[in-house]
Amino acid sequence: MRKLFFLIIILFFFKASSQNHDELAIREVLAQQQKCWNMGDLDCFMEGYWKSDDLVFIGSSGITYGWQKTLDNYKKSYPNKSAMGELAFELLILEPLSDDFWSVIGKWNLKRDNDNPKGHFSLIFRRLGDDWVIVSDHSS
Numbered sequence: 001m002r003k004l005f006f007l008i009i010i011l012f013f014f015k016a017s018s019q020n021h022d023e024l025a026i027r028e029v030l031a032q033q034q035k036c037w038n039m040g041d042l043d044c045f046m047e048g049y050w051k052s053d054d055l056v057f058i059g060s061s062g063i064t065y066g067w068q069k070t071l072d073n074y075k076k077s078y079p080n081k082s083a084m085g086e087l088a089f090e091l092l093i094l095e096p097l098s099d100d101f102w103s104v105i106g107k108w109n110l111k112r113d114n115d116n117p118k119g120h121f122s123l124i125f126r127r128l129g130d131d132w133v134i135v136s137d138h139s140s
Contacts, residue, residue, distance in 0.1 A: 085113075
């Protein structure tokens with residue numbers, strides 16, 4: 001019985017440690033995206049997304065499927081650094097859905113010369129090999 005108790009304790013700490021590592025990796029992806037955006041580099045920003053035709057992005061103009069189409073839409077909507085402004089994320093909820101999927105809910109805010117648009121987002125991250133990427137993004 002004592003061995004079983006210690007095994008359960010070890011498994012609990014291993015799982016907690018693994019989740020903490022995964023959360024830190026996901027936070028790093030989002031921090032890197034924010035940095036890329038604020039440098040005016042949309043190609044760099046898109047590195048946080050799944051490079052697949054199965055990527056799903058839901059925004060004010062509807063559903064977009066695919067990494068390249070999502071990048072094209074960003075470039076059309078934000079043609080220069082002035083239009084992009086300064087991006088800030090506020091992460092509200094990060095929670096594992098399984099070993100390979102996480103949900104992230106947060107707020108985004110842009111500071112620009114003429115306005116300060118803001119909204120919310122809901123992301124699904126997926127582990128692909130050693131990397132975490134966004135496979136679904138609903139931003140409004």
